[in-house]
Amino acid sequence: MMRSLYVRVALTFLLTVMLSLVLPFLVGSRINRDALLDRVHDDMVDFANSTIYIVGKLQPPDMNEALQKMATVKHYGLWLYGSGGDAQVFNAADGMAEIDDAAVKQVLGGAVYDSLQEGREVTLNELIVGFPQEVNGSRYALFVVAHPRRDMGNNAQRDLIKVLLTVLVPGGLLILLAARYIVKPLQKLTEATKRISRGDFRVRVDIDRKDEIGLLAKTFNHMAGELQQMETMRQDFVSNVSHEIQTPLTSIHGFAIELQQPGMPEEERLKYLRIMERESARLSRLGRNLLKLASLESDQYPLHPRELELDEQLRRVVVACEPLWAGKDLLMDLDELERTKIVADEDxxxxxxxxxxxxxxxxxxxxGDIRVELDSTKPGWVEVRISDSGIGIAPQDRERVFERFFKADRSRSSGKGPADGTGYAAVGSAEDEWTAGGAAQLSGSGLGLAITKRIVELHGGQIRLDSELGSGTTVTVTLPVIRPQA
Incomplete structure (x- = not known):
């Protein structure tokens, strides 16, 4: 039970309230006791002086009656000791402090006695003052003794108990409600965390508060959303990998069966073998790309930056791709690439x-036409823009083109584009094939742009894609001139 946060919070509040009442009361009682002790002591001294004056100067007809009345009015006890040590007591009460013989001798000897001057801790009930007095030539010792005040301590304790009950009963109920207000959202978060641990990433906590707990709930919901998205991506990844592997395997398996048929013409047999070779190469590329992407996404991917001429690298890549763009009769515009040096991993x-x-x-x-531009006007940065007059990308697909295996239109994998010219798919793998006939047979696996984006990020840059369906696409890569240190 004590392990419950609800109980701990409630007990903490209750103990805090009790201590905040008891400690000030004890401190205040100590201060008030000292002040009261001084006031009573001063009053007893004044009373003793008044008594000495009345007895010594006014000489009342009945001195004993006068002393009794004075002691009663002031609620003090009076002890009058003669030279022989005998005493007359007026207004005595049980529990009064006793006067020892040494004090009597001290006052009869002409000195003043004060219990506060003895150098020890004195309570209110132990206050005693003594003064010498002469009546008709005889010396007496007059002592004023404080009456017992036990009721004061008892009353204070009763008052404290009343205050505690008055505060703790309604206050305790309010504290229990407040503790529930604090703990209940945490209980919701705990239950939601358990559901997430069981794989339910759809859980959300409904806590609409503006304090730290509300911020925690908002962060939790964001985390749950991210986990749900990651789980969806994981499932899509497994599904896509399975699909990408299954397709060539099915093709290879089918053609392997066909090759076992007797009497197959040599030309058809070679055709099947070439297809199986292409499908095997496709599987190999898929494996390499998966390994490359996994390596790029790790924190230990080795980059080897060095100074290179970016404009010259772009020219070499365009020339290397000439069989592809020339075979489709595309116009390649390199613009006038300004000489630009950066520090990066060339490969x-x-x-x-x-x-x-x-x-x-x-x-x-x-x-169609493709345009490559190089802009180094921004201090410390360089931009490379590759624009084409292609079929473009649909708005709902632009944000997802950098995801692994994403293909908005499966017809792209054939390299021919949508039959009706209205659809566009996300960019696939760059591992393309070029046949002897000059037609581009691009069998993308949907990993190309994911790899591209990761390489750009490792260089401290950014990649942006702008496109409209049917109006072409522009990809902008922004890179620092000098690669930042990891």
């Missing part, structure tokens, strides 16, 4: 330009 960055150019070539119809 990794070359993969970026190859991937982007292959995608532009793949989805630009025959007779």
């Amino acid at each position: 990794a960055l070359g993969q970026v330009w190859i991937n982007l150019l292959h995608n532009s070539i793949k989805f630009t119809p025959a007779g």
